Amino acid sequence: MDTKRRETEHLKREIVAQLKEGRERTRLLLENVSDADLAAQHDEIMSPLIWDYGHIGNYEELWLLNEAFGKTLSDRALFDVYDASLHPRSERPSLNTLDRPDADRYLDAVREAAICSLEAADLDSGELLRDGFVYNMVLLHEAQHNETMLQTLQLMPSGYRPEARVELPEGNPPGGGEEMKRIPAGTFIMGTDDTVWALDNERSAHEVYVEEFEIDTVPVTNRAFMEFVEDGGYEKRELWDPDGWEWKVDEHIHGPKHWYQPERHTWWTQRFGFDEPVDPDAPVMHVSFYEAEAYAQWAGKRLPTEAEWEKAASWDPVTETKRLFPWGDEAWNGTQANLDQLAFRPARVGAYPEGASAYGVLGMLGDVWEWTDTDFYAYPGFRAFPYREYSEVFFDDGYVVLRGGSFATRPRAVTNTFRNWDFPIRRQLFVGFRCAR
Incomplete structure (x- = not known):
């Protein structure tokens, strides 16, 4: 295997590991939150947590499947639900969002398809894929929503009591x-x-x-x-x-x-x-x-x-x-x-x-x-x-x-x-x- 190919394979392994770690953190933050608190809007300037969760998966589908490879798992209606530019936060509590079990399955399905597409991806072609840019962008997006979720959890009237791990x-x-x-x-x-x-x-x-x-x-x-x-x-x-x-x-x-x-x-x-x-x-x-x-x-x-x-x-x-x-x-x-x-x-x-x-x-x-x-x-x-x-x-x-x-x-x-x-x-x-x- 030549040097360039080895470097590309290493980069792909790193991307998969980082995607996995990022998703583990998202789920860690939400694991002790009740379904009622996930669905509620705890402040008018924040989204319901369940919308953020589904949006993370939909953004990944949009960029790691649709835009990067022309592939789609979902119908247009789901993309509309999770399009932040279409729906101000005041509208998001009334949207037909996925509940936790369905969102879990959706995020898992998108991730499986994204990793499958990555295996054959040419990371030297086009601005989106070159050197893994679009994967880094999706990783940053999920990381940013982790912080947004913590802002919402701070505002949750029922209280969010995380155990410090550091x-x-x-x-x-x-x-x-x-x-x-x-x-x-x-x-x-x-x-x-x-x-x-x-x-x-x-x-x-x-x-x-x-x-x-x-x-x-x-x-x-x-x-x-x-x-x-x-x-x-x-x-x-x-x-x-x-x-x-x-x-x-x-x-x-x-x-x-x-x-x-x-x-x-x-x-x-x-x-x-x-x-x-x-x-x-x-x-x-x-x-x-x-x-x-x-x-x-x-x-x-x-x-x-x-x-x-x-x-x-x-x-x-x-x-x-x-x-x-x-x-x-x-x-x-x-x-x-x-x-x-x-x-x-x-x-x-x-x-x-x-x-x-x-x-x-x-x-x-x-x-x-x-x-x-x-x-x-x-x-x-x-x-x-x-x-x-x-x-x-x-x-x-x-x-x-x-x-x-x-x-x-x-x-x-x-x-x-x-x-x-x-x-x-x-x-x-x-x-x-x-x-x-």
Whole structure:
């Protein structure tokens, strides 16, 4: 067997193993959820979990069978049920979705057919198949829905009580969490030209000049955010964007989502059905862009731009090269960041010194997504691929960029260039922030 053929066979085995592992994780997250909770819509901005589950299988059928090989198992009606662009979340509870047993059988049938098609696939032909791009895209899609499912499970009124399977290290915030790192002025390479793992909105790589700035060494902690709350930050209109102030008043927002105060100066939170005191040394989580922005104003700082965030995370000023992850190009091994869901919570800040960027900034991947002060837009040279609905339809439409992933993000689903986005009022995300100036 020649070298190229051996490499292709190895790649196919890796794809099969990753597809299997991804499906095992999806089912692990849902295995203790009742059928009633699977079918219910637990928040108006989230889909019923059973819709997400069926959609994962239908997306796989669409791309690994239909688009890649012209094969179809299902009729058009099923594709319509699981087409996210056809049905807003408000409509999904009333759709004729598959129940759990039927969804299990459907996902298994699609997977069997997808692996059978992979065996004969030419991974040197066409943009979809070349080097396994479409398989990586489907893996990323399922991983992203795993995190979305966890957001829904956090909102489930009946409570979701997962058992942590990873023990987190203790944090050690430098300078009590107040330290900042200086990032010199200069040009760096933003984005990527990778066409196998990166998604279309991350391309193309382009030079960006960034003025000198400072950025927090670690994300803003619960302790620091408590000071903002107890200093009346939610009542000081001058700190807030006018749209943010209107939202805060209309929605009666007085603290991060899931926080409550049983007595003065004592803050508790609800986490997957558990009530517990807020950990002062963990990153603040479940805050909107507007809350993050108001805190930054109160602290005499601001939120970083997307370019500033990516430079601080990815650029090595010594070698003048870009890193795939803050710590380098080596894959995540569990020691550099709190990713992969199974801790079911953020670690305390400073807990992963091995994950520092070249500038010494900590925690830029994992724990909590981080708001940036940049609207979601197309990079120079952007080309929608393989479908407009992944990125292009969201550009310049009121969405704000988030970076860095969270504890609930699967490792394959985030790098220094990965871009997430949502409306500035959203708080169901596992999202926090750090400041700049």
